[in-house]
Amino acid sequence: MTGKVYLVGAGPGDPALITLRGQQCLAAADLVLYDALAHPDLLALAPNSAERTYVGKRAGRASERQAAINARMVEAAQAGKVVVRLKGGDPFLFGRGSEEAEVLAAEGIPFEVVPGVPSPLAATSYAGISLTHRTYASSVAYLTATESAEKDRTQHDWTKLATATQTLVIFMGMRKLDSLMRLLMDHGRDPTTPVAVVQWASLPTQRTVVATVETIAEQAQGLGLPSLIIVGEVVRLRETLRWFDRRPLFGRTVLVTRAQHQASVLADCIRGFGGQPRVAPTIVLSPPEDRAPLENAARSVGSYDWVLFTSRNAVDAFVEALYTTDGDARRFGSARICAIGAKTSDALRSHGLRADLVPEKGHAEGVLASLTPRLDAGSSVLLPRAEKAREVVPTTLRSLGHRVDVVTAYRNLPPDEAGRRAVREGLAASDAVTFTSSSTVRHLCEIAGVDALQNKLLASIGPATSATLREFGLPVTVETPVPTVEALVAALATHYGEAE
DSSP states (O other), X not given: OOOEEEEEEOBSXXXXXXXXXXXXXXXXXXXXXEOTTSOGGGGGXXXXXXXXXXXOOOTTOHHHHHHHHHHHHHHHHHTTOEEEEEESBOTTSSSSHHHHHHHHHHTTXXXXXXXXXOHHHHHHHHHTOOSOXXXXXXXXXXXXXXXXXXXXXXXXXXXXXXXXXXXXXXXXXXXXXXXXXXXXXXXXXXXXXXXXXXXXXXXXXXXXXXXETTXXXXXXXXXXXXXXXXXXXXXXXXXXXXXXXXSTTTTOEEEEOSXXXXXXXXXXXXXXXTOEEEEOOSOEEEOOSOOHHHHHHHHSGGGOSXXXXXXXXXXXXXXXXXXXXXXXXXXXXXXXXEESSHHHHHHHHHTTOOOSBOOSSOSHHHHHHHHGGGOOTTOEEEEEEESSOXXXXXXXXXXXXXXXXXXXXXXXXXXXXXXXXXXXXXXXXOSEEEEOSHHHHHHHHHHHOGGGGXXXXXXXXXXXXXXXXXXXXXXXXXXXXXXXXXXXXXXHHHHHHXXX
């Protein structure tokens, strides 16, 4: 049974710019063939069972590589697979997507073309330049400086093209920037016409250089590939319209140390402030070595007066134990629930449970101040939590005459050797490090060494995490008053914004 091929535009770089249809296609994929300009985060949208194959082109071997890509698409589709050909930008705008579609049509393979945000729209928008403007430009031309190797000569008529439109966008022209600008001047373009070169459009690594037709080749020497060249009076709009590279975390690389399955929210927040997240988890969540105590607690949860959840991970692990032991939320009975933090409360709601108490302050002392007055004499409290955690809450409650049963809901383990290597590389490339728990602090110090953190900006999610950093002799530059990742990134952005 024949499958289907989706030629999907990945957009210009920022993974958030993928279209909804593109996401749907990736979610159904058996095979993803992706280019170098497709953001790696997009690969996570495909099912875990999907095969992911890099098919980026190499200089000097474009025709052979393209033939191999075509053959792979046809072979996989004929085997009944759903294939996503993930291409940077838009498939039909200098992306060879039309050539791939021609091959599929010739072979009788069903296909669909999913447009992507084209790079010139992104490069100009993110650089603060409008391709058209009522005052400056009412016409635009796109051209590539790298034409097919099979052509005997260029098809560009520079006598017309140099001045035909008010805005000119040149793809793949960095290697020929000097000669391209000379061609424009030789054929009538004013040497003082503004020019912008935008590299890595829409990403936190974006760089923009503005000069003139006469001077841009010299001014943009530090830029490489991929870059786009914009020629025209609209470039003058940049100083008024630029927004992307004025965000507080722009140009900053921030290490995300939390567990992989929780990293995406923090990474998205960093991107939202213009930063480059570098995800390198220092902890791997694992079930307890002995699940019996947790499952016994799940069976008898209704016998406790209070159940105290310290994190979303604890909630998820406990609810899983409920289901494993053939139970559900009804087992809680009259037991009341205390949740530390809004995210923990939200996790409970997602499982049909509502917290009776959410302390205003998420650290141990704040929890005790809120919970203790609500306990009757000799109350029983169940505390499912990480294997290693602070003992302040259970010790204090026991000293007040209450019974506290602590059970391990999950373990925070260090990553394997490949993961440890990724952490060290990520730390070396980062300007700042975010810590969302004491476990992330301990593991990062063990993996990379305390000295490797000395010159980094360290951002902590709360007092307990900050205390652990100080135990290692490390300064805390940023600490959020609210224990959420959103507040953590906002505090980091405020710090950098005030430092400008």
